[in-house]
Amino acid sequence: MVDNSNKYLLQVHELKVTYFPANGDPVRALDGVSLDICSGEVVGILGESGCGKSTLASALLKMLPPQAKCEDGSILFRGRDLLSLPERDLRAIRGQEISLIPQDPALALNPVMTAGSQVSEVLRSHLPLNTQQRRQGVLDLLREVGFNEPQEIYSTYPHQLSGGQRQRIAIAQAVACRPALLIADEATSELDVSLQAEIVTLLSQIRRQHGTAILAISHDPVFFAGFADRMAVMYAGRIVEVASTDVIFGRPLHPYTQALVRIATSSVVTGAAKSARLPVIDGETPNPTSLPVGCRFEPRCCERMDVCSRRYPPEFMPAPLANVNCFKYGEHVD
Numbered sequence: 001m002v003d004n005s006n007k008y009l010l011q012v013h014e015l016k017v018t019y020f021p022a023n024g025d026p027v028r029a030l031d032g033v034s035l036d037i038c039s040g041e042v043v044g045i046l047g048e049s050g051c052g053k054s055t056l057a058s059a060l061l062k063m064l065p066p067q068a069k070c071e072d073g074s075i076l077f078r079g080r081d082l083l084s085l086p087e088r089d090l091r092a093i094r095g096q097e098i099s100l101i102p103q104d105p106a107l108a109l110n111p112v113m114t115a116g117s118q119v120s121e122v123l124r125s126h127l128p129l130n131t132q133q134r135r136q137g138v139l140d141l142l143r144e145v146g147f148n149e150p151q152e153i154y155s156t157y158p159h160q161l162s163g164g165q166r167q168r169i170a171i172a173q174a175v176a177c178r179p180a181l182l183i184a185d186e187a188t189s190e191l192d193v194s195l196q197a198e199i200v201t202l203l204s205q206i207r208r209q210h211g212t213a214i215l216a217i218s219h220d221p222v223f224f225a226g227f228a229d230r231m232a233v234m235y236a237g238r239i240v241e242v243a244s245t246d247v248i249f250g251r252p253l254h255p256y257t258q259a260l261v262r263i264a265t266s267s268v269v270t271g272a273a274k275s276a277r278l279p280v281i282d283g284e285t286p287n288p289t290s291l292p293v294g295c296r297f298e299p300r301c302c303e304r305m306d307v308c309s310r311r312y313p314p315e316f317m318p319a320p321l322a323n324v325n326c327f328k329y330g331e332h333v334d
């Protein structure tokens, strides 16, 4: 048997995460998510609000809130299962080998610490540097993420920075220890279009210079164009399609992916104003507290068949390296 375990940096298998709110029914946020990432690869996670993107990001770092429970599955990073590692080992991995650019850097940054000391803090926790080396390291990082006057930015407080500048500080923190895997959760959703392009260019540059693998999360397909190698499309807690970015844009397979790409690319072509919460597809996502047994996209799908509401579609591979969970690609009849 061929051993593929060295090929992948990260292997997520059948991950299931449920939130147990104090008041209310359990929410199955991830329901059997499987995904592999190779070293230096950029993989995009695409899906509407609430499909489980941030839950996946937190689960990968074992940083879920206390009311969430990882109920099943495995997360292998360089062959080690993160779910069974003791907290001490995980602390060494977080920030140093896997790091996160959080969805809202304004909330993640400490308002009473200067930007420079917050980046310095990351270096202090992971690397044996003296004060002077640390300060120089921070200045180099600030320059690397695009600040021409790093000394000035060093002593600035988060509230004195723009949204784009705060995002760059969060990126400096995340790349400080040259992680092998960077998770960027909606790294540009709060920024205007030109700043979004600058951040994507910066992330691509980091990947090129340091061979960093990036798991990039967005609700907007356009964010991944020219940036991600592959994309995984999530719907209601499951991945419904994984394919190269070229396939996702050129010949998307799943009806949900087709709708997302059609809406996003037509709004770019027509120059329609981009809202922060693009795109919108008619109909609603299923209630996460009582998910249907069949295809979760069925109520919104124009191509649904009888079988679609009866059972969950298995994975088909209609094109090389393109996997899709949709009955259109096989087994139409029960």
Ligand SMILES: Nc1ncnc2c1ncn2[C@@H]1O[C@H](COP(=O)(O)OP(=O)(O)OP(=O)(O)O)[C@@H](O)[C@H]1O
Binding pocket: 019, 020, 021, 027, 028, 029, 047, 048, 049, 050, 051, 052, 053, 054, 055, 056, 065, 067, 103, 219, 288
């Ligand atoms: N702390 C929580 N308690 C209960 N349910 C939660 C909690 N956090 C998230 N959820 C639920 O889990 C599901 C997935 O949420 P998650 O934040 O991962 O989605 P997302 O894809 O990141 O959305 P967005 O694009 O809005 O950031 C949603 O149904 C959400 O309501």
Ligand code: SF4
Binding pocket: 254, 255, 256, 295, 296, 297, 298, 299, 301, 302, 303, 304, 305, 308, 313, 325, 326, 327, 328
């Ligand atoms: S399985 Fe059926 S309902 Fe689901 S996306 Fe495919 S055709 Fe549509």
Ligand SMILES: [Mg+2]
Binding pocket: 053, 054, 055, 103, 185
């Ligand atoms: Mg999110």
